[in-house]
Amino acid sequence: MNAMTEGYMTADGRKIGGVLMELKNITLRFGGVVAIKDISFDIRDGEIRAIIGPNGAGKSSMLNVISGFYTPTEGSVWFKGYQRGPMRPYQVAQLGIARTFQNIALFDGMSVLDNIMTGRLTLMKSGLLSQALWWGGAAKEEDEHREKVEKIIDFLEIQNIRKTPVGRLPYGLKKRVELARALAAEPKMLLLDEPMAGMNVEEKEDMCRFILDLNDEFGTTIVLIEHDMGVVMDLSDRVVVMDYGKKIGDGPPDEVRNNQDVIDAYLGVSHD
Amino acid sequence: MAEAGMADTSAHSIPALLARNVARFGGYPAYREKEFGIWQSWTWAQASEEIHAMAMGFLSLGIERGDHVAIIGRNRPAHYWAMVAAQMCGAVPVPLYQDAVAEEMAYVLDHCGARFVVCGDQEQVDKVVEVEDRIHHIKHVMYTDKRGMRKYDHSRMNALEDVVAEGRAGHYRYQEELEKRTAELTYDSTCVMLYTSGTTGKPKGVVLSNRNIIETAKNSVAFDKLTHNEEVLAYLPMAWVGDFIFSIGQAMWAGFTVNCPESPSTMMTDLREIGPTYFFAPPRVFEGQLTQVMIRMEDGGRFKKWLFDHYMALARKIGPSVLDGKPVSGLERLRYLFGDLFIYGPLKNTLGFSRIRVGYTAGEAIGPEIFDFYRSMGINLKQLYGQTEASVFITQQPDGEVRSDTVGVPSPGVEVRIGENGEVYYRSPGTFVEYYNNPDSTASTKDAEGWVATGDAGFFEEGSGHLRIIDRAKDVGKMADGRLFAPKYVENKLKFYPSILEAVVFGAGRDRCTAFINIDLTAVGNWAERNNIAYASYQELAGHPKVYEMIRGHIDEVNASVAQDPMLSGCQIHRFLILHKELDADDGEMTRTRKVRRNVVAEKFADLLEALYDGRTSVYTETEVTYEDGRKGAIKATLTLADATVVPTEHRMAAE
Incomplete structure (x- = not known):
């Protein structure tokens, strides 16, 4: 575990720091429905971490666990080395976690x-x-x-x-x-729930650039859920793949792309 | 301080003018830029300090006399300063079009042998980096906007502000050298090199001397009585000669304030906030604004609409006379005053034209309705005719002698004559020195006595002495039966309709004329909405039968009007089609200044042109398009070809 806290270098030369958040054996149940089943992974300081998976895989639930909106039924969330208990939304914001929503939630007027x-x-x-x-x-x-x-x-x-x-x-x-x-909110960690959904190619390209730039300029750690595989593979440093509430893959995009379980569950064929 | 217009023998370079302005107007604002939502300003004294520091920064990078410094970016004070700083070091600034693709940029950078490049942002740096392995003379790249630049190899790259800081720090080391170099500048040193947009062939580097720029600025400032109190908005491409004359030449000579917008997309808001007193815009800006006003008035309430129509009718009737100071009856003057209170004043304010004393339009013909609309509201909009090789001014309209169909009288100090073939020639203090590294083109454009061929055909109107331009001289041709073919003349008439964005007329060497049409998506889209016509894309709207019907109506009207002129009646359009894509500079169909490249269009759409002449009623085509990032794709479409009504003119022909 100690070796893991040192961080790593990305292909394009960015330095990724130690573990910012660690999720240990997370299970989330709503009554009899199991949304997340015993999932563990970590998010490192300064990285772009993607969560992918087919519809209903539990991605948004996972994001809600990360943001503190849901408290996991079992397992623990560690942020900056401290275990996190149940929180109110403003406490989440004060911790330095901000998010966007799948369905836009702005004040229209x-x-x-x-x-x-x-x-x-x-x-x-x-x-x-x-x-x-x-x-x-x-x-x-x-x-x-x-x-x-x-x-x-x-x-x-x-x-x-x-x-x-x-x-x-x-x-x-x-x-x-x-x-x-x-x-x-000057977040330390930014959670993006499908930032590219419903966008055309040009808007997607703009959004990609903004995400990369803000990660680069401000060193913001980014966790994103996205369906556009091209975007995910280009943007992210590491990818968690979920299917039916379970983690079936975790690693750099190239590794995930060639993981047989992932291909079977989601990607179909490796595409370039 | 009215002596700005007087002869000043010491002011023989832009840096010298800067020093003069610091002495005269030190505390007045010289530059403003909106950033982070607030207008930041620099006085002449502050700007001069920045420019000196930047110049010394350039010296620290090893800039040599005669080096070319390319500047690629939007209008920002720092970019203007970079040009003046380069001049101070004895180098030559070369502003480039920032929307040029890497390929075009490579040609110009290679041709001028630029050793230093100032880029606005990462996008421009990327283009320069892309061509750098082919062009080996680039020594150092500087950039204004630091965003996204952290990961780049900085061994030969710096933020411009760091270069300025370096210059400031090395003040004592570089001061003497800088003063020496600035003192070496003469009236005949090169002031700037500007690349022509190149309607034909590769761009050419036009070398303009201090004499060209300063004499032209001096004359034109006097012509319109500009003072150091003017405000201009610098929003047109920095690579264009007009911007150089307005924002550097005239601004330095008269000492007025140059305002830079926050971003290209906020230009209209910024225009309104600044309220310039001296304004230049190509016709399409005025057209766009008028279209916006009309669309919004359509959505207004019935009373407001009535009020608007009522007072605009009054303005059309007497507005121009009021503006020109011609006699108008007392009652009508009173009504006009009310109009100003209710309609013209607020409208001008909305458009950002409340304080305009002098406005110019040039580059293309402007529609008479558009021109009159602005003038009738009391905006002193005038036309001028010019080109890069003349440091802009060839002819311009004096106050009180303004019409939409002429381009005015020769500017002060400019001689104009009409050649035997109808081509316009001029000779002036602003006439360019040479085309860089291209003596052949220089010789074929400028003769030994200094007369320059404009390439435009025109004539002086009897009585008024105003110049009228018909068309590009080389485009004026003959049809198969010998009748005169002047495509631009017809195209301009077509483009005066708000729904037609571009038109390209063909017919040289053929028995009849045909046309390609581009619809204006804003105007036609709005019209479609009003008429319950559903469409999903430009292509679909362009191919809609009702749109065809409307365009046919416009063409019929133009044909009727063209038929009135016995000389040009052969130019009536027999058949036309609406193109499935907008003509675009990225596809090479237009120049960066949005002038249609007729030959490229004819070649690219040869199959469509063919179909227009062989009588088919529809044609299938595939067209290659280039996206903004340089990738290519294809558009497939089946286009309708339609006939227009032509007024028979045989008897007129016989009468000739």
């Missing part, structure tokens, strides 16, 4: 800027009263947060829709705004 600002809520210090009265440190604090948000807007190239209400945006852009909001 609010502008892009305001939506992203909500991502910084847990980082704001001034109280409700001083914010409402725009008094004391509140104004100054908002300026600082706005500056951070503007950097994210610049990073994701959405300057032109800064003031547009989210409800008026096309799907691909909403996805990008959701990513921006997650980034605004």
Whole structure:
């Protein structure tokens, strides 16, 4: 186990750190339904970790366990070396974990800027009263947060829709705004639930670039669920493959691609 | 400070003008850029400090006199500074089109022998890296935006800001050398090298001297009485001569402020926030804005629509006279005032034109309706005619003598004459020095006395003395029976319809004319929505029978109008088709400045052209397309070929 904490180098020369999160023997049951069956794997600091599998394999449940939304029935989750108990959502955010959703969950009537600002809520210090009265440190604090948000807007190239209400945006852009909001929380670990679903080729390429760039620029650890195999194989450093709630493969994309169980369950044939 | 227009013998280079501006306007804003949602600004003094530091940074990298420094990126103060910094070091800035694919870039980088390249971002760096193994003279690459650049091999690469910091740190080491080099610049040193877009063949490097740029700037600033208080928005490609003249030449001469948008997609918002007083745009920008306004008015309430129509009708009637200061009755003037209060004022504000004193359009013919729309609201929009080889200005319209069908009178200091074949020639202080490493082309374009052939056919209108341009001289041809063929003339008439984005007319050496049409997806898409026409793609909409019907209507009208002119009545369109793809610069069908390459189109779609002449009613075709990232794909389509109504003109022919 000790050797494993040292990290490794990726093919393109990025240095991956020690274990950031470890999931040990996770089982998750809803009544009689077993969604996840005795799964263990780890997520390392700075890596892009993908979870793949056919529909109903338990991927989203797994992501919810990672995010702390579900507490596993059996097994334990270790984050930064500490075992994690049941948590409230704001506690998750304070730990430095942010996520996007499979179905977009933004405030439609609010502008892009305001939506992203909500991502910084847990980082704001001034109280409700001083914010409402725009008094004391509140104004100054908002300026600082706005500056951070503007950097994210610049990073994701959405300057032109800064003031547009989210409800008026096309799907691909909403996805990008959701990513921006997650980034605004300055997460250590970012969970992306199907970031490319429903996008065209160009939007997918943009999204891939943003994911790679933010991993590179900010060193954010990324855990993503994705169906587009091309995207997964290109992006991720290591892949966990799930089928019927069980882990059937775990390793670098090339290794997973050639794993017979995985091919049988999911990929069909190896494609290049 | 009105002496900006006076002769100033010491200001014989851009760096010298910069020094002069620091002395005169030190505390006034010279550059602004919107970044992180806020307009950041630099005064002349601050900009000068940045430019000096950058120049010294260049020296630290070993830049030599006469080196070419390529600049590839969007309009940003840092990129303008890089050009001036290069000049200070005795090097020559070469701005390139940032949307060029690696292949095109390779040609230009190779041709000018660039040793230093300043890239805007990772995308441009990638292109340079891609061609670097073929072109071995690139010594150092710099980039403005650090994003995504961490993993690159930095042995011959740096962030521009680090180079600036290096220059600042080495201040004492480089100051003397820099001053020496800047002092060596004369009126005849090269100011900039710009590559022509190349409607035909490979791009040519146009060498422009300080004299060319500064004399032109001086004359044109005086012509329109520009001062250091003007605000311009720099959003047109930096590789284009117009941007160089406006954002460097005139800005340096008059000392006005250059504003850079946050990103290309925010240009319209930024335009509105800045409210430029001096503005240049190609016709398509004005067309696009007008289309937007009209579409949004269609969605407005009945009362608003009525108010808009009522006052626009009034504006069309008396607006131009008000603008030109011609007599208008008191009552009508009052009504116009109300119009300004309710409609024109707010509309101008929405468009970002509230403060415009002088606006120019050029590059293509502008539709009379579009031109009049802006002028009638009190926007002083004018036309000019120019080209890279002339440092832009050949002719321009003086205030009060503005019409949509002329390009004005010769600019100050420019002589214009019409050749025997109708081609326009000019001679001016702005006339280029040479084509770089291409004495043959230089000799065939510029004669010993300095007259330059424009390649355009035109004539001076009797009475007004204004120049009118008909077409590219080489495109004006003869049809099989000897009638005059001027495709551009017909294409422009077609393009004035909002639903037609591009038109390409064929007929040289043939018995009748035919046309390829590109529809405007915004305008036609909106029309389709209104008429309950469902479509999934450009291709599907383009092939819809109702769209064909509408386009046929437009062509019939154009035919009727063309038939009025006995000289050009042969150019009526007999048959046409709507292309299944938009003509695109990435596929080589247009230049980067969006001018159609007629021959390329004719060759590429030879099968379609063939079908237009052999009487078929539909044709199957496959077309190769290039995606933005350089990959290729194919579009398959079955196109309809349609007939248009032609006005018989035999008797007119006989009368000739």
